[in-house]
Amino acid sequence: xxxxxxxxxxxxxxxxxxxxxxxxxxxxxxxxxxxxxxxxxxxxxxxxxxxxxxxxxxxxxxxxxxxxxxxxxxxxxxxxxxxxxxxxxxxxxxxxxxxxxxxxxxxxxxxxxxxxxxxxxxxxxxxxxxxxxxxxxxxxxxxxxxxxxxxxxxxxxxxxxxxxxxxxxxxxxxxxxxxxxxxxxxxxxxxxxxxxxxxxxxxxxxxxxxxxxxxxxxxxxxxxxxxxxxxxxxxxxxxxxxxxxxxxxxxxxxxxxxxxxxxxxxxxxxxxxxxxxxxxxxxxxxxxxxxxxxxxxxxxxxxxxxxxxxxxx
Amino acid sequence: xxxxxxxxxxxxxxxxxxxxxxxxxxxxxxxxxxxxxxxxxxxxxxxxxxxxxxxxxxxxxxxxxxxxxxxxxxxxxxxxxxxxxxxxxxxxxxxxxxxxxxxxxxxxxxxxxxxxxxxxxxxxxxxxxxxxxxxxxxxxxxxxxxxxxxxxxxxxxxxxxxxxxxxxxxxxxxxxxxxxxxxxxxxxxxxxxxxxxxxxxxxxxxxxxxxxxxxxxxxx
Numbered sequence: 001x002x003x004x005x006x007x008x009x010x011x012x013x014x015x016x017x018x019x020x021x022x023x024x025x026x027x028x029x030x031x032x033x034x035x036x037x038x039x040x041x042x043x044x045x046x047x048x049x050x051x052x053x054x055x056x057x058x059x060x061x062x063x064x065x066x067x068x069x070x071x072x073x074x075x076x077x078x079x080x081x082x083x084x085x086x087x088x089x090x091x092x093x094x095x096x097x098x099x100x101x102x103x104x105x106x107x108x109x110x111x112x113x114x115x116x117x118x119x120x121x122x123x124x125x126x127x128x129x130x131x132x133x134x135x136x137x138x139x140x141x142x143x144x145x146x147x148x149x150x151x152x153x154x155x156x157x158x159x160x161x162x163x164x165x166x167x168x169x170x171x172x173x174x175x176x177x178x179x180x181x182x183x184x185x186x187x188x189x190x191x192x193x194x195x196x197x198x199x200x201x202x203x204x205x206x207x208x209x210x211x212x213x214x215x216x217x218x219x220x221x222x223x224x225x226x227x228x229x230x231x232x233x234x235x236x237x238x239x240x241x242x243x244x245x246x247x248x249x250x251x252x253x254x255x256x257x258x259x260x261x262x263x264x265x266x267x268x269x270x271x272x273x274x275x276x277x278x279x280x281x282x283x284x285x286x287x288x289x290x291x292x293x294x295x296x297x298x299x300x301x302x303x304x305x306x307x308x309x310x311x312x313x
Numbered sequence: 314x315x316x317x318x319x320x321x322x323x324x325x326x327x328x329x330x331x332x333x334x335x336x337x338x339x340x341x342x343x344x345x346x347x348x349x350x351x352x353x354x355x356x357x358x359x360x361x362x363x364x365x366x367x368x369x370x371x372x373x374x375x376x377x378x379x380x381x382x383x384x385x386x387x388x389x390x391x392x393x394x395x396x397x398x399x400x401x402x403x404x405x406x407x408x409x410x411x412x413x414x415x416x417x418x419x420x421x422x423x424x425x426x427x428x429x430x431x432x433x434x435x436x437x438x439x440x441x442x443x444x445x446x447x448x449x450x451x452x453x454x455x456x457x458x459x460x461x462x463x464x465x466x467x468x469x470x471x472x473x474x475x476x477x478x479x480x481x482x483x484x485x486x487x488x489x490x491x492x493x494x495x496x497x498x499x500x501x502x503x504x505x506x507x508x509x510x511x512x513x514x515x516x517x518x519x520x521x522x523x524x525x526x527x528x529x530x531x532x533x
């Protein structure tokens with residue numbers, strides 16, 4: 001009897017991951033009678049951006065890893081949870097409210113945010129858990145948005161808040177909630193105005209996937225990843241240091257500054273080295289030395305001149 | 314007493330071998346996925362964490378044998394050595410994954426980790442303590458050590474507690490999974506405290522004739 005052979009499937013016939021992952025969102029929408037002929041933009045679509053001078057010689061972390069290995073506790077604490085549980089999150093419509101010590105407080109709609117001149121910038125991303133990635137973000141300088149609201153002279157800090165939607169974000173409901181919501185982060189105003197600090201609206205040539213902080217998130221590449229607050233709904237300029245979620249949760253572990261610093265260990269991790277995700281699998285030489293300010297010392301070290309970085313970790 | 318159908322005696326040996334074979338499946342499968350680049354994200358950490366979690370699971374299973382027998386009259390004592398040794402092998406692989414794959418044999422970093430990070434110190438302590446238990450998990454040692462074997466193997470209580478604590482301290486936020494293992498280990502250890510009283514009560518109630526000494530010897 002001839003043995004059974006598994007038929008070969010042409011690559012062109014394999015359903016792209018996005019289509020079948022979308023199914024859950026589609027079913028949920030259809031079940032709720034919300035299906036209006038075309039899925040919402042819960043998942044990434046193409047996004048145009050101009051090239052920029054911010055490029056790296058290092059290989060990019062594969063898109064698959066960037067979009068499947070995430071810390072986004074609003075969707076669960078596991079690394080795969082954000083990709084698995086963010087299917088029903090609706091990043092559109094969206095508004096970001098900018099208020100506080102500004103001359104022109106206002107709200108920005110998603111189309112207004114996408115109308116900022118978008119650039120593609122490849123940045124290293126260093127997580128406080130001692131792993132890192134290289135990600136081609138699409139975004140615009142945070143300073144460009146701040147300029148539009150005209151910060152007052154008394155403004156010294158910028159506070160950020162993530163959306164709270166327990167119905168769409170399973171980590172925000174139920175008995176066990178890992179953090180206090182909303183997730184909050186903050187920067188000093190001069191840090192926020194630094195040209196490297198961007199608001200990102202996309203990656204890998206597409207709008208941000210939900211698990212990466214759709215539709216808009218902060219990227220500050222010289223700081224640990226948790227400073228990069230996701231799905232921002234509010235930005236306030238303040239005179240005093242704003243509360244930051246991880247800093248409030250464990251002040252001895254996470255400082256306000258959270259600048260990448262190989263010389264200052266986290267109580268649970270040495271910060272001297274890092275694993276570059278998606279490089280070399282098990283046996284590649286993928287543990288590398290962590291650089292001060294994540295390799296951006298030339299650009300940003302002057303912001304902290306004269307400061308004790310051991311005390312201000 | 315017995316709730317489950319009894320496994321014929323001739324299959325006992327085979328069922329233990331089967332347990333070993335099944336027990337290694339998670340490690341082998343994860344290693345295959347990781348070595349072929351199919352574990353997403355931080356493959357080394359995923360592998361390391363999986364090994365640690367299974368070590369804890371086997372420790373819990375090892376400690377559950379006695380209460381299961383006490384409470385339900387199901388005697389799975391024949392599987393306890395295999396479960397304990399599987400726990401040891403997973404702890405060993407967890408440590409090797411950390412040392413070789415994760416830290417790439419950077420010994421100064423490893424020593425600094427052990428010395429400075431309480432969760433690693435605790436984990437290392439558990440690893441060191443489980444070694445003598447694995448080395449004496451054979452009939453010869455049991456005969457040779459006599460009562461001292463029982464005393465020595467009470468270390469498993471410390472190891473399980475250290476393992477659960479290590480797990481909880483390793484994460485940024487203690488979540489349901491960590492709470493589950495802390496609760497399980499706490500309940501299993503608590504059982505050892507109330508056990509003698511329970512057995513006495515049970516014997517007085519049901520006319521259970523076996524001596525407490527005999528059951529205690531087996532419990533370890």
